Amino acid sequence: MEEDILYHFSLSTKTHNLPEMFGDIKFVCVGGSANRMKAFAQFMHHELKLPGIPEDIKDICEGTDRYCMYKVGPVLSISHGMGVPSISIMLHELIKLLHHAQCRDVVLFRLGTSGGVGLAPGTVVITDKAVDYSFRPQFEQIVLGKVITRSTELDEGVANELLQCSSSQNIPTVIGNTMCTHDFYEGQGRLDGALCSFSHEEKLEYLRKAYEAGVRNIEMESTVFAAMCRICGLKAAVVCVALLNRFDGDQITSPHDVLVEYQQRPQVLVSHFIKKHLGLVV
Amino acid sequence: MEEDILYHFSLSTKTHNLPEMFGDIKFVCVGGSANRMKAFAQFMHHELKLPGIPEDIKDICEGTDRYCMYKVGPVLSISHGMGVPSISIMLHELIKLLHHAQCRDVVLFRLGTSGGVGLAPGTVVITDKAVDYSFRPQFEQIVLGKVITRSTELDEGVANELLQCSSSQNIPTVIGNTMCTHDFYEGQGRLDGALCSFSHEEKLEYLRKAYEAGVRNIEMESTVFAAMCRICGLKAAVVCVALLNRFDGDQITSPHDVLVEYQQRPQVLVSHFIKKHLGLVV
Numbered sequence: 001m002e003e004d005i006l007y008h009f010s011l012s013t014k015t016h017n018l019p020e021m022f023g024d025i026k027f028v029c030v031g032g033s034a035n036r037m038k039a040f041a042q043f044m045h046h047e048l049k050l051p052g053i054p055e056d057i058k059d060i061c062e063g064t065d066r067y068c069m070y071k072v073g074p075v076l077s078i079s080h081g082m083g084v085p086s087i088s089i090m091l092h093e094l095i096k097l098l099h100h101a102q103c104r105d106v107v108l109f110r111l112g113t114s115g116g117v118g119l120a121p122g123t124v125v126i127t128d129k130a131v132d133y134s135f136r137p138q139f140e141q142i143v144l145g146k147v148i149t150r151s152t153e154l155d156e157g158v159a160n161e162l163l164q165c166s167s168s169q170n171i172p173t174v175i176g177n178t179m180c181t182h183d184f185y186e187g188q189g190r191l192d193g194a195l196c197s198f199s200h201e202e203k204l205e206y207l208r209k210a211y212e213a214g215v216r217n218i219e220m221e222s223t224v225f226a227a228m229c230r231i232c233g234l235k236a237a238v239v240c241v242a243l244l245n246r247f248d249g250d251q252i253t254s255p256h257d258v259l260v261e262y263q264q265r266p267q268v269l270v271s272h273f274i275k276k277h278l279g280l281v282v
Numbered sequence: 283m284e285e286d287i288l289y290h291f292s293l294s295t296k297t298h299n300l301p302e303m304f305g306d307i308k309f310v311c312v313g314g315s316a317n318r319m320k321a322f323a324q325f326m327h328h329e330l331k332l333p334g335i336p337e338d339i340k341d342i343c344e345g346t347d348r349y350c351m352y353k354v355g356p357v358l359s360i361s362h363g364m365g366v367p368s369i370s371i372m373l374h375e376l377i378k379l380l381h382h383a384q385c386r387d388v389v390l391f392r393l394g395t396s397g398g399v400g401l402a403p404g405t406v407v408i409t410d411k412a413v414d415y416s417f418r419p420q421f422e423q424i425v426l427g428k429v430i431t432r433s434t435e436l437d438e439g440v441a442n443e444l445l446q447c448s449s450s451q452n453i454p455t456v457i458g459n460t461m462c463t464h465d466f467y468e469g470q471g472r473l474d475g476a477l478c479s480f481s482h483e484e485k486l487e488y489l490r491k492a493y494e495a496g497v498r499n500i501e502m503e504s505t506v507f508a509a510m511c512r513i514c515g516l517k518a519a520v521v522c523v524a525l526l527n528r529f530d531g532d533q534i535t536s537p538h539d540v541l542v543e544y545q546q547r548p549q550v551l552v553s554h555f556i557k558k559h560l561g562l563v564v
Binding site: 001003004005007008032033034035065066081082083084085086088089091092093095096099133134141142143144145181182183184185186187189192193194195197198202203206209220228231232251252253 | 364425
């Protein structure tokens, strides 16, 4: 290919010097919300004690509103929107970007929010296996009209190291399976969607089965994230905070400031991991 | 329920007077990009000759960065991000919002971009049937771990009326089937993703089969949009412009200004439909 247009990033191999812009990247952190990933970039700027003002960090993808991207030293912070299709577009273009930029030994983290299954709100879940709606550790990808199954195993070493960080940072954290669904309401057994065809008891039964299968939280991106990183030989981890305990309800009713503090917990964990690897803390 | 929190809109029945805010809505227009749906709101403000300055229209969902929402007279313009899961969260909360606001006889439009199948770039496709990767007019929803199949039929009357608008507006338009996929690269037969396991010839064969099944464009939201509107008794249409002809390539290489003009075509069509229904044009 003479030119590769990373359309949804508004970047291209012809108009941008990708090795110069991204060649030193060692950690890529992705999350659904653009505001949250901007806040994470500013937080990392502070944590890494980089020169300049955190507020000045520019959105590298400002030519498009599909995703936001911020670079802070060796850390890239990118938003991916909600759901498997949205993150999968971003991952295709990110993996091509890392390839064009000749990056080596990059670790990827998904920092997210989720519904907890039998956990107190605010607990962080480091994903052991990303599982589908039937609790299977696999992702079904459709290729030219045919269904292909891919493994969703994540890096055990990175997960264990993150768990160690959690004790030094005093953040309530567990390692458990993460169920990835394709919608927020019916697929996760919520009773409060526009459509609901099941009872409270049937919901609880599904959540109980999930719990028995080792599921500790539910979100909407982990399976394709795990599958694509694995197939491309990239080390990856999923770190999501539980905003509520789904056994207790469906709506997110905690006050805004409590939710903001919860959402910082995965950021603090991953920041500590990065600082350790850069030799900034022991 | 004492309170219904529309979490991803940052609205709630307790903190917002939804009937007062939204009771007069008759048309809801949704599209992937936040910038595009803001531009559409400003365009409608101009077309409906409303008082005030288009640039002053406020984002009703400014408390969150998940979606944007603008109200222009009886028209609501909302962004939904990319992919079925992202639009499905929005639709659940939108349908609850319309219910709480006691709206009646609302018509929904999805205004989008897409890849064309055997069409010149810039052609607008009004969706006849929204079909899946096997060209079946159905949407598979997972409810508590079980797969449920829903019909994706759209409103024939609205589609035909939109086609009439296209001739008076001189916009190249066809009615055809729209294939909805869950990713942009492998699922749509693109050769330029980070992963690709098929040949150029296999890609063309899949596109030829799609064309024979009446598919004229490919996007990522139509099946769930059609299915949810249908099951909730809402009239709906999907109007997407083809940015390229997939038989000729995979990358979107047209200049920025050409793409911007293409993206306005569905907006012009739907705006004309709305003005006709409001008695502003004949």
